[in-house]
Amino acid sequence: MELAKLTCHELLDLIKDRKISSEHIGDDLQKRIQQNDPKVRAYVRGAQPGGLEVSSEIDTQSILKGIPVTVKDNICTEGMNTECCSRILEGFRPPYDATVIKKLKEAGASIFPVKANMDEFAFGSSTENSRFGPTRNPWDIERVPGGSSGGAAAAVAADEAVWALGSDTGGSIRQPAAFCGVVGLKPTYGRVSRYGLIAFASSLDQIGPLTKDVQDCVLLTGIIAGYDPRDSTSVDVEVPDYTRALVKDVKGLRVGIPKEYFVEGIDPEVKSTVEAAIQKLKDLGIICKEISLPHTRYAVPVYYIIATAEASSNLARFDGVQYGYRSREGKAKNNLIEMYTKTRGEGFGQEAKRRILLGTFVLSHGYYEAYYLRALKVRTLIKRDFDDVFKDCDCVITPTSPTPAFKINERIEDPLKMYLSDLYTISANLAGIPGISIPCGFTSAGLPVGLQILAKPFGEETLFRAAYTYEQNTPWHLQKPKL
Amino acid sequence: MKYEAVIGLEVHVQLKTRTKIFCGCSTEFGRDPNSQVCPVCLGFPGVLPVLNKTVLEHAVKVSLALDCTVQEYTKFDRKNYFYPDLPKDFQISQYDLPVGRNGFLDITLEGGEKRVGILRVHLEEDAGKLIHKDDVSLVDFNRTGVPLLEIVSLPEMYSPEEAHAYLTVLKSVIEYLDVADCDMEKGSLRCDANVSIRPHGEKALGTKTEVKNMNSFKGVKDALAYEIERQIEAVENGEKIVQETRLWDAKNGKTFSMRSKEEAKDYRYFPEPDLPPFITTQEQIRKIKETIPELPREKAARFIREYGLCAYDAGILVFSKEDADYAEECIRQYPGENKKPVVNWLIGPLFSEANTRNRGLAALGIPPARLAELIDFVQSEQISNLTGKAVLTEMIDTQGTAPEIIKHKNLVQISDTGSLETHIEEILRVNAQSVESYKQGKSNALMFLVGQVMKKTQGKANPKVVQELLKKKLS
Numbered sequence: 008m009e010l011a012k013l014t015c016h017e018l019l020d021l022i023k024d025r026k027i028s029s030e031h032i033g034d035d036l037q038k039r040i041q042q043n044d045p046k047v048r049a050y051v052r053g054a055q056p057g058g059l060e061v062s063s064e065i066d067t068q069s070i071l072k073g074i075p076v077t078v079k080d081n082i083c084t085e086g087m088n089t090e091c092c093s094r095i096l097e098g099f100r101p102p103y104d105a106t107v108i109k110k111l112k113e114a115g116a117s118i119f120p121v122k123a124n125m126d127e128f129a130f131g132s133s134t135e136n137s138r139f140g141p142t143r144n145p146w147d148i149e150r151v152p153g154g155s156s157g158g159a160a161a162a163v164a165a166d167e168a169v170w171a172l173g174s175d176t177g178g179s180i181r182q183p184a185a186f187c188g189v190v191g192l193k194p195t196y197g198r199v200s201r202y203g204l205i206a207f208a209s210s211l212d213q214i215g216p217l218t219k220d221v222q223d224c225v226l227l228t229g230i231i232a233g234y235d236p237r238d239s240t241s242v243d244v245e246v247p248d249y250t251r252a253l254v255k256d257v258k259g260l261r262v263g264i265p266k267e268y269f270v271e272g273i274d275p276e277v278k279s280t281v282e283a284a285i286q287k288l289k290d291l292g293i294i295c296k297e298i299s300l301p302h303t304r305y306a307v308p309v310y311y312i313i314a315t316a317e318a319s320s321n322l323a324r325f326d327g328v329q330y331g332y333r334s335r336e337g338k339a340k341n342n343l344i345e346m347y348t349k350t351r352g353e354g355f356g357q358e359a360k361r362r363i364l365l366g367t368f369v370l371s372h373g374y375y376e377a378y379y380l381r382a383l384k385v386r387t388l389i390k391r392d393f394d395d396v397f398k399d400c401d402c403v404i405t406p407t408s409p410t411p412a413f414k415i416n417e418r419i420e421d422p423l424k425m426y427l428s429d430l431y432t433i434s435a436n437l438a439g440i441p442g443i444s445i446p447c448g449f450t451s452a453g454l455p456v457g458l459q460i461l462a463k464p465f466g467e468e469t470l471f472r473a474a475y476t477y478e479q480n481t482p483w484h485l486q487k488p489k490l
Numbered sequence: 491m492k493y494e495a496v497i498g499l500e501v502h503v504q505l506k507t508r509t510k511i512f513c514g515c516s517t518e519f520g521r522d523p524n525s526q527v528c529p530v531c532l533g534f535p536g537v538l539p540v541l542n543k544t545v546l547e548h549a550v551k552v553s554l555a556l557d558c559t560v561q562e563y564t565k566f567d568r569k570n571y572f573y574p575d576l577p578k579d580f581q582i583s584q585y586d587l588p589v590g591r592n593g594f595l596d597i598t599l600e601g602g603e604k605r606v607g608i609l610r611v612h613l614e615e616d617a618g619k620l621i622h623k624d625d626v627s628l629v630d631f632n633r634t635g636v637p638l639l640e641i642v643s644l645p646e647m648y649s650p651e652e653a654h655a656y657l658t659v660l661k662s663v664i665e666y667l668d669v670a671d672c673d674m675e676k677g678s679l680r681c682d683a684n685v686s687i688r689p690h691g692e693k694a695l696g697t698k699t700e701v702k703n704m705n706s707f708k709g710v711k712d713a714l715a716y717e718i719e720r721q722i723e724a725v726e727n728g729e730k731i732v733q734e735t736r737l738w739d740a741k742n743g744k745t746f747s748m749r750s751k752e753e754a755k756d757y758r759y760f761p762e763p764d765l766p767p768f769i770t771t772q773e774q775i776r777k778i779k780e781t782i783p784e785l786p787r788e789k790a791a792r793f794i795r796e797y798g799l800c801a802y803d804a805g806i807l808v809f810s811k812e813d814a815d816y817a818e819e820c821i822r823q824y825p826g827e828n829k830k831p832v833v834n835w836l837i838g839p840l841f842s843e844a845n846t847r848n849r850g851l852a853a854l855g856i857p858p859a860r861l862a863e864l865i866d867f868v869q870s871e872q873i874s875n876l877t878g879k880a881v882l883t884e885m886i887d888t889q890g891t892a893p894e895i896i897k898h899k900n901l902v903q904i905s906d907t908g909s910l911e912t913h914i915e916e917i918l919r920v921n922a923q924s925v926e927s928y929k930q931g932k933s934n935a936l937m938f939l940v941g942q943v944m945k946k947t948q949g950k951a952n953p954k955v956v957q958e959l960l961k962k963k964l965s
Contacts (some may be wrong), residue, residue, distance in 0.1 A: 082536075083535070091535075099535065101529070101534065101536065103529055103537075201538065202536070202537065205536045206764075209763035210763040237538060237540060238540075239541065239765050239766060240763075240765075240766060317760075319570075319758075320568050320760070323578065324535070326572060326579055328577070329532065329533075330534070370570070370758035370760055372756045372758075375758075375760070
């Protein structure tokens with residue numbers, strides 16, 4: 008049996024029936040990684056053999072029974088390198104676990120000892136901006152896996168991981184999930200603690216799962232969700248039993264289809280695939296309605312103002328004083344300003360510098376009102392669009408990304424084009440609402456297409472119900488890339 | 491003088507809380523460097539701040555005591571700048587929605603009362619401390635994240651003395667609220683000043699300089715006096731005042747330029763996304779208001795009203811709350827309607843003992859009833875005033891009572907004319923010359939003779955009785 012191909016809930020069933028133990032899973036994963044990762048490069052530094060033993064001290068009474076979880080390189084894991092795929096955090100080993108990691112350990116998960124690749128500090132939509140080099144899409148290794156959680160998505164798609172944790176600031180879970188043909192959820196802002204997630208944009212970031220199917224997504228969300236006194240932006244709303252949303256029934260579900268998401272810029276094959284998926288859901292009983300989200304067109308510019316502003320401040324702490332990389336070139340040895348500028352100049356990659364500069368600019372004296380403050384106001388309008396829609400819709404369905412996975416190097420020199428790959432996902436972060444991407448078919452070239460479902464804040468159960476019903480009535484999630 | 495100085499003060503007070511503003515680390519002063527730190531106050535990647543609610547309550551309390559409007563809705567902002575004592579390279583502070591604004595503080599000056607406007611009261615986190623040694627610089631992060639309250643006055647003080655009085659009263663009010671230690675030497679109270687000058691009668695403000703690094707109340711007064719003089723001199727020499735930050739050098743008694751406006755930083759303030767805004771309801775504000783004790787000015791007014799004190803004495807007694815509470819207890823327990831004797835003892839000998847010992851009045855350890863006992867000895871002329879002071883010192887040193895000490899040391903005043911006459915006769919005999927002078931009309935000579943008798947009786951003679959006896963003898 009190829010255990011690495013199974014979902015977590017399938018593995019748990021096997022363990023329960025005493026057919027396997029979690030050590031078997033570790034061995035099988037290691038085999039898979041040795042086989043596939045030289046091509047995919049889902050893990051940082053390339054996955055070195057021998058470094059991948061999964062913890063053998065397993066609590067058999069626990070929920071997860073030692074099953075490993077793969078973690079994006081920006082989520083702090085105690086004593087384990089957490090570098091955001093940036094030179095500036097070279098060798099950084101946090102003395103603490105992120106709250107999500109703590110919760111997973113308490114639930115009996117093993118933390119996979121090598122981190123998943125990502126765009127440096129989650130800045131990107133292709134996982135090409137990593138100091139460890141790009142991750143490749145398991146469905147076509149000439150193409151990107153999406154980003155910034157591209158390593159996590161590719162690892163799950165290539166069966167190099169049982170499941171994984173990513174982070175989503177503007178689509179960084181959902182877009183790579185769509186590109187790699189897996190399930191990815193960005194929970195409601197405040198649903199999952201951000202404590203220990205190395206911040207990109209604090210008001211937008213959320214940690215979420217990348218899994219092989221909806222049931223695993225539900226399982227993992229249930230474990231990591233909940234109020235955390237260490238994160239003042241986490242919300243004290245009880246976590247429902249999400250497994251109760253695993254019903255194959257969408258009859259009467261009122262779904263809004265935003266007209267703005269099917270016009271210019273959308274790949275025709277993505278359009279037809281998503282339309283077919285909507286038709287399928289209609290056949291299953293949803294009630295569709297065309298809706299409008301008029302401020303969607305401002306989402307990308309608003310996002311790049313707010314996200315970069317926060318990032319410029321969040322990334323200031325990487326200054327060479329306490330941890331991570333410090334330049335020792337020339338005058339940097341004995342001059343403070345030189346030390347700062349050389350450390351940051353040498354430690355940050357191209358895209359990180361671009362965003363720090365952008366963010367610093369929009370917050371500068373004389374520009375703040377025109378950019379940052381205005382962006383905040385438009386953000387409110389975008390949120391209001393959704394509030395209005397959710398008055399008489401249970402959820403909204405859109406494509407996850409306007410195109411399928413693009414070629415490596417295709418957009419790296421054109422940041423604007425790159426930024427547009429998040430066109431459909433960014434609004435959910437600005438509005439703080441949850442969104443899930445599930446596989447909904449393939450292009451003629453065999454590239455996965457993702458369907459995005461959005462719901463009102465704390466409406467994860469609605470997402471799960473719709474996603475599960477669709478998934479259980481379609482074959483897409485069962486397809487595996489040929490590596 | 492042709493010019494008028496205009497001064498505004500920015501006072502930073504470290505709030506007295508067990509733990510830091512955004513994490514659970516201890517705020518205790520003087521511990522080993524970097525022994526009171528955690529990933530949160532060290533600004534490690536991925537960590538988040540959580541507000542210590544007591545800090546907000548303290549800020550509301552101070553705002554109310556300064557008659558500020560307390561914002562129901564406040565938020566924190568990030569002030570961005572790079573410096574090694576600031577681990578996140580931004581400081582969590584408050585920008586446009588401070589806890590309190592538009593208040594005032596009444597101060598007493600020699601010429602009367604004055605009201606100084608308070609622009610704002612806001613919260614922020616303290617930075618670490620840099621220690622420069624030879625050619626290395628070290629950082630101690632113990633102070634990082636200690637809660638700070640910044641109180642910004644309007645530019646409404648016109649002399650170093652007014653600024654000094656403002657600081658003194660502010661410190662006293664904050665100490666009454668029991669929310670801060672306000673020890674300038676320890677850095678738990680810090681003060682920066684904005685100073686400008688303008689010709690008398692002119693309404694518009696002149697170009698200001700910001701003076702920093704004043705480490706004592708006296709330092710503030712001296713630095714302001716110097717800076718005002720420097721600006722006047724500059725203007726009279728036809729120079730223009732440049733807007734700049736200047737540091738006070740207490741050793742050389744000068745201010746010197748640190749950075750000019752052109753070099754001023756752009757702090758890129760924006761709302762702190764890791765902390766949602768805080769709502770303080772009217773109900774919460776009312777509850778905090780109830781915890782505000784009688785403040786020094788109200789207390790002084792009551793002392794004047796209830797105990798017949800003069801304004802000056804009342805002002806001195808209420809300066810520190812502990813002193814005032816002790817003093818009030820002494821006044822209450824002092825028998826009789828006339829409280830003047832006990833007040834005089836408190837303001838005179840007790841304050842002077844407290845000052846020499848660098849302690850508060852209460853900490854001298856004299857129970858009010860014991861003090862009344864001592865004063866009674868003096869009032870009833872059983873001992874002289876001078877002996878009384880010596881007994882007080884002894885009481886503080888040994889924690890003994892006045893009757894014990896007086897008895898033990900045999901200090902009771904000699905008022906008995908019989909025993910005094912023997913002494914007087916002897917003095918008159920050996921001081922024939924003074925006797926002669928007195929008879930020629932030099933009244934000073936009488937005092938000299940009294941002194942001699944006092945000396946002979948080791949201060950125990952009742953000087954009044956001695957004087958009368960001498961007069962009688964010499965007439």
